[in-house]
Amino acid sequence: MATSGAQDQLEKNAGYYQSLLVAQHDPKLVESISTDLNRTFPDNVQFQKTSNPCLQKALCNVLRAYGHHNPTVGYCQGMNFIAGFLLIITKDEEKSFWLMDALLGKILPDYYSPAMLGLKTDQEVLGELVKVKSPRVWKTMMDHNVMWTLVVSRWFICLYIDILPVETVLRIWDCLFYEGSKILYRVALTLIHHHRVLIQQAQSLQDVCQVFKQITHGPFVEECHTFMQKIFTEPGSISIATLTKLRAACRARIIAQEAN
Known part of the structure; x- marks a missing residue:
């Protein structure tokens, strides 16, 4: 409060x-x-x-x-x-x-507006961050033609509620209120980076979707204190300047696509 x-x-x-x-x-x-x-x-x-x-x-x-x-x-x-x-x-x-x-x-402005532009933008930004931080995962996603919205939209729209264990979500939300939306990327990038080998083994779009459901369960996310330490170390640095730049580029791209 x-x-x-x-x-x-x-x-x-x-x-x-x-x-x-x-x-x-x-x-x-x-x-x-x-x-x-x-x-x-x-x-x-x-x-x-x-x-x-x-x-x-x-x-x-x-x-x-x-x-x-x-x-x-x-x-x-x-x-x-x-x-x-x-x-x-x-x-x-x-x-x-x-x-x-x-x-x-x-x-989270524009996350829940009718056009959901903020939400769509942040999903695209996540894709750009994965491209830099876990390029092999990004390549797997591209090879199987997986759109980020297909696998992470519920993560972002529900802010990990009903996705991750409740004790972990409570700690994520503490950071969300204190640090802002950057924390949503940190969680997503940690889940993806930690399970990158599993994602890279996917042979089809269905496999990728299945893996993304799988990686939000199990000891890694249940041990909430360790998990919270991981989200501040595994993805490396994510500067506000980088995010601002990526958001502006992704937002412009989405607006242009929707205009066509």
């Missing part, structure tokens, strides 16, 4: 969250959110209807409030996991709302 600026926003905007809850909501927004409620952490006891309190109601409130607060974004799949994860951690609707606003508004 402190490092993200969410606490500051909560204090400056007393009563704002409650006003969003009683506002008139777009029926399409309400319907989209309702469809995804049962799909959010179905195995977590706190989201089951028999639980008291059941976090589904709070999840619905946070998502509706955010959709009304930021109509440009509204609601898209993936946001339910983010809001749900924040509720599990904070047990507080208003705090979850402001943390979500910090994530989607400041830390």
